[in-house]
Amino acid sequence: MPASKLWSDLCGVAPNLCAAVEGLVDAWTAPVLRRLDLPDGVPRFPKTVNCAVWGTIELLPCEVLLVDSPLLQRLRGIRQLGMAHLVYPGAGYDRLEHSLGVVEAAQQILSALERNARNRKYYSRAPDRALPEPSDRDRAATRLGALLHDVGHAPFSHATEHLIPVEHAKEFAAANTHLRSVFRDVTSIDPAEQMAVLFALSNSFRKVLEHAHFDTRCPKPQLGNAIAARIMGSREFLDATYLSGVVSGPLDADKIDYMARDSHHAGLPLGLDITRLVSKLEVVEVTTDNAFNQELKKRAEENGGRVYDLGLSRSGLGAFEQLVMARVTLYERLYYHHKIRAAEGMVRNLVHTLGERGSTVTLAELYSGLGDDTLVQVWGGAVQSTAIPPGREATARLAKRLKERELFHRAYSFSSRFLAGLHGLPDTERDETQAILWSSVTGALEDFNGARTVAVAIFEKAKEIAAATPRFRGQTGSLSAADIIVDLPKHSRVAKTTDILVASESGHIGTPNLFFNADKWADAYVHQKQCGYVFAPRDVLQLIALASRIVFYERFGVAMGTGADVAAKTSKLVDDGVYQELVAAKLLSAECLAMLHQEKPRLVMLSAEQVRVPPAFALADPGLAKRIADEFTRR
Numbered sequence: 001m002p003a004s005k006l007w008s009d010l011c012g013v014a015p016n017l018c019a020a021v022e023g024l025v026d027a028w029t030a031p032v033l034r035r036l037d038l039p040d041g042v043p044r045f046p047k048t049v050n051c052a053v054w055g056t057i058e059l060l061p062c063e064v065l066l067v068d069s070p071l072l073q074r075l076r077g078i079r080q081l082g083m084a085h086l087v088y089p090g091a092g093y094d095r096l097e098h099s100l101g102v103v104e105a106a107q108q109i110l111s112a113l114e115r116n117a118r119n120r121k122y123y124s125r126a127p128d129r130a131l132p133e134p135s136d137r138d139r140a141a142t143r144l145g146a147l148l149h150d151v152g153h154a155p156f157s158h159a160t161e162h163l164i165p166v167e168h169a170k171e172f173a174a175a176n177t178h179l180r181s182v183f184r185d186v187t188s189i190d191p192a193e194q195m196a197v198l199f200a201l202s203n204s205f206r207k208v209l210e211h212a213h214f215d216t217r218c219p220k221p222q223l224g225n226a227i228a229a230r231i232m233g234s235r236e237f238l239d240a241t242y243l244s245g246v247v248s249g250p251l252d253a254d255k256i257d258y259m260a261r262d263s264h265h266a267g268l269p270l271g272l273d274i275t276r277l278v279s280k281l282e283v284v285e286v287t288t289d290n291a292f293n294q295e296l297k298k299r300a301e302e303n304g305g306r307v308y309d310l311g312l313s314r315s316g317l318g319a320f321e322q323l324v325m326a327r328v329t330l331y332e333r334l335y336y337h338h339k340i341r342a343a344e345g346m347v348r349n350l351v352h353t354l355g356e357r358g359s360t361v362t363l364a365e366l367y368s369g370l371g372d373d374t375l376v377q378v379w380g381g382a383v384q385s386t387a388i389p390p391g392r393e394a395t396a397r398l399a400k401r402l403k404e405r406e407l408f409h410r411a412y413s414f415s416s417r418f419l420a421g422l423h424g425l426p427d428t429e430r431d432e433t434q435a436i437l438w439s440s441v442t443g444a445l446e447d448f449n450g451a452r453t454v455a456v457a458i459f460e461k462a463k464e465i466a467a468a469t470p471r472f473r474g475q476t477g478s479l480s481a482a483d484i485i486v487d488l489p490k491h492s493r494v495a496k497t498t499d500i501l502v503a504s505e506s507g508h509i510g511t512p513n514l515f516f517n518a519d520k521w522a523d524a525y526v527h528q529k530q531c532g533y534v535f536a537p538r539d540v541l542q543l544i545a546l547a548s549r550i551v552f553y554e555r556f557g558v559a560m561g562t563g564a565d566v567a568a569k570t571s572k573l574v575d576d577g578v579y580q581e582l583v584a585a586k587l588l589s590a591e592c593l594a595m596l597h598q599e600k601p602r603l604v605m606l607s608a609e610q611v612r613v614p615p616a617f618a619l620a621d622p623g624l625a626k627r628i629a630d631e632f633t634r635r
Contacts, residue, residue, distance in 0.1 A: 003224040006182060007201050013178050014171035018198070020363045025204040028071040035065060036213045049100055053260045057104040062214050063147055070369065071151060071199070072096060077371015078155055081262060083343035084334060086405055088266040091334070095150045095157070098258055105253035106146035108278045109246050110139060113310065116282040117240070131283065131308060135239040136218035137226055144216070144223075145200075145230025145247045149254060152195030154366035155375045159347040162448065163361045164191040183234040185244075193248075197228045242283045242308040249310065250499035251281070251320070259326060266334050270326040273319045280316025284309050284501045290509050311501035312512065320500070320512055332529055336489045342408045342535045345485035347376070348448060350398040353482050354379060354391045376402055394482040408485060408535035412548035413560065413568035414441065415531040420561040421595065440556045445488040445532065454551065455484040458534065461547040468585040471578065472543050479540055488532035531567060545573040549596055550588065559595045 011018040035041035043061040051057045059067065066072055075096040079085065085092035114134050121131045134142075154160045165172035176194055180186050189197070199205060201224050210220045226237040233248030235241045245252055256274055263270045287306045291297035300307050312320060334340070354361060365388050370378065377383040380399020381390035390396070401407070416438035422430045445451045459481040466472040501509050536544035553559055565571040579596065582588035611625040 003201065003206055003222055004203075006225060007203060007206070010175055010178060010198070010201065014168065014175040017168040017171040017175060018202070020168070021195070021198045021202050022204055024363070024367050025071070025199050025202045028069060028074075029204050029208050032065055032069045032071075032208050033211065036208070036211045042213050042215070051097075051101060051104065052264055053101055053257065054104040057100050058107075059100070059103065060143070060216075062216055063103065063143065065214070066144075066147060066208075067096075067100070072099065072147070074367070074369045074371075075099060075150060075153070077369075077374065078153055078157060079372055080157075080258065081265075081334070082157060082159060082340070083347065083402075084266065084337075084340050086343050086407065087337055087339045088334065091262070091266040093261065093265050095153055098261060099147055099150050101257040101261055102146040102149060102247070102253045103143055105257045105274075105278075106142055106246050109253055109256075109281055109310075110134065110142055110243065112278055112281050113240075113242060113246075113283055117242075120283060128285065130306075131285070132240045134243060136216075137223060138238055138240050138243055140216040140218040141223060141226035141230050141237070142243055142246050145227045146253055148196055148200055148227060149231050149247055150192075150196065151199055152192040152197070154192070155370065155372045156347050156351075157192070159344055160351055160361075160366065161191050163351065163366060164195060164363070167360055167362050179228075179232075183229055183232055183236050185236070186232045186234050189232060193231060196231050200224055200227045200231065240308070242310050245310045251310070251312070251323075256323075259323065259330065262330055262334060263326065268330070268333055270322075270329060272322055272326050277316060277319035277323060280313045280319060282311055282313050282503060284311030284503045284509055286501070286509060292510060309501055311503050311509070314502055314504055317502065317512055331489075338410060338533055339407055341487050341489060341533065342410075342485065343402065345487050345535055346398055346402055346408060349482045349485060350376065350379065350391070350395055350402070352448075352452065353394040353398065356392045356394065357389055359389055373403075394480050397480075398482060408483070409538050409541055410533050410568040410570060411536045411541045411544040411573070412534040412552075412570065413531055413564045414488075414533075414552065414558075415560075415564065415567070418531075418560040418564035418567070420559045437556065437558050441532075441552075441558065442488065444555070445486060446490075451486040451488065454555065455486045455534075456481045457555065458486070458544060458547045458551045459484050461551050462540070462543050464587060465547055465582065466543060468587055469578070469581045471581070475540050475543050479537075483537055483540075484544065485535040486532070487535065489530070533568060541570070542573050542578075545570055546578060546582075549574070550582075550592060553592045553595050557595075 007018070043064045046058050046060050047064050049057045049059060073096070076094050078095045080093055080095050080098045081088075081091045117131050117133050120128050121133070152164075154164060172191070172194070175198065176189055179189060179194070179197060206224050208214055209216070209223050216223065222237055229235075229237045229244075230247045233245055233252070235244040238244060247253055256277070259270075260272055260274050262268075263272065285306060285308055286296050286300050288297055288300045291300055296307075351361070368375075368385075368387065370385075370388075374383060375388075376399050378385045378388050379391050380396045380403075382396075382399060382403070384390075391399075416434055419434055419437055422434055425433060444454065459479070462472075462479070462484075463476050466474070466476045500512055502512050503509050534544060534548045549559065562571070565573075579588060579593055583590075583593060611628050613625050613628070
């Protein structure tokens with residue numbers, strides 16, 4: 001499909017979204033087009049960049065031209081690791097640095113696969129003359145896809161990603177569906193990734209690609225489509241299909257670069273041998289005979305009996321296992337450090353409070369070119385902008401706290417391993433009960449809206465407690481729901497090992513689980529380490545700790561043991577005296593008090609909506625269903 005036809009079709013299903021994208025890309029690429037029109041506006045020779053991870057990165061002239069444009073330079077203000085610099089001062093590197101590193105990682109993977117393909121084609125015992133080598137377009141699209149893969153990110157990246165589709169929600173969904181219909185092997189596209197794809201497919205960017213002086217050393221038709229495919233990890237628009245996962249895949253340049261870079265900048269040595277890992281990547285031939293699952297077999301059948309994929313040699317398994325273990329360590333020590341989670345939760349709450357100003361966060365606002373620090377101060381009102389309206393009081397308060405690193409503290413921690421009252425049960429029953437109780441928590445907190453609902457409930461409970469007990473009276477005067485964060489991080493594997501192919505010299509293919517089941521190890525580690533927190537300002541910690549304990553019991557029927565207090569350093573926050581005050585004020589039931597003393601869990605959880613009573617009974621007694629549910633719950 002011609003690039004112009006694909007963009008025209010996207011404009012048909014998402015006209016306003018595409019018009020907004022065109023406006024952004026047109027402004028970002030205008031300096032590039034002006035330079036392309038000048039006699040000496042384009043660099044004539046590749047340039048090198050010194051890099052903390054790769055040593056030296058070489059950029060081709062056309063890539064230098066894009067790097068020196070607003071399209072890429074706006075990434076300088078967007079930190080790769082969000083708020084991690086508030087805990088690890090060196091971890092403040094930006095997405096432009098990462099993007100340049102991904103170009104180098106992609107080039108090294110590309111070179112390793114190209115070398116392996118050539119050796120297999122001409123020098124192996126059974127030369128495979130059918131094995132395709134990368135074309136010039138494959139090479140150009142892979143490098144440009146690596147360079148542009150993050151251009152769709154807005155400030156604060158993942159904390160604001162959910163805002164990207166808001167302005168054109170229906171059109172954003174329609175464009176997503178259309179892209180997946182064209183790039184058929186792509187099953188999901190994240191919002192920031194989709195924006196990067198739309199930027200690459202736009203008419204404005206195609207003018208750059210097709211300009212006579214934009215030298216990519218390859219045919220120009222469909223180059224934009226090929227770049228978009230590389231960003232999404234699609235097999236479309238490729239001559240050598242085994243390159244599909246180089247930029248986005250189970251074991252891609254993006255992961256390899258950011259893991260090595262995160263480790264370096266945070267000062268967390270992990271012993272990653274990325275040189276060996278890259279050198280052990282190879283082209284794997286999948287046939288109808290050696291395919292070990294139906295999906296692979298079907299792909300082979302649809303391609304004349306064989307298909308080529310990116311894989312790993314058995315001698316590279318050790319380096320891959322290092323990567324898996326390093327990923328888990330980074331999650332524990334860096335990505336899920338409690339202070340970093342608190343800071344990022346404050347950013348999410350700040351973004352949420354912008355709804356109070358009465359205007360939607362627009363694409364023009366998100367892609368204004370302002371970096372993380374500047375935008376949070378604009379939203380907080382400390383810096384004035386003619387184009388971006390500030391938030392109100394809660395937004396300003398959070399912005400000030402972030403600027404001064406006045407981060408929220410842990411008031412409550414919760415984890416499956418902290419669930420109280422299960423010690424007297426047989427092992428099997430204990431494990432099953434633990435799983436049931438914990439699933440009710442994780443199900444409610446799986447997204448921001450669910451966590452926000454529980455945070456609001458804690459805030460309301462805190463107001464009730466403060467109004468009824470002398471020791472807390474007056475503490476909620478300046479407190480708002482935006483000052484409460486409920487956060488349950490989710491672990492993401494480095495890659496599912498079932499998605500990675502391992503080849504032997506005999507042609508047998510399998511997964512990396514031959515000697516070490518990386519998936520089970522990572523999942524078991526997460527099961528033991530996953531821990532959520534409720535964060536709040538320091539001066540209301542005792543109140544919020546108490547409110548959190550009651551809300552978690554009332555909503556989920558759970559209480560946490562002493563291990564939770566140890567993990568959150570909240571052991572002395574709540575004393576027995578305050579429980580008695582709440583019982584006297586009728587804010588704490590006997591059942592809740594017993595649970596908070598870890599006597600027994602509430603194993604039967606039933607809501608009024610789950611109780612069916614005859615219509616005549618319900619009409620005569622509207623509260624009957626609730627009383628029945630409450631009685632079952634108490635028992």
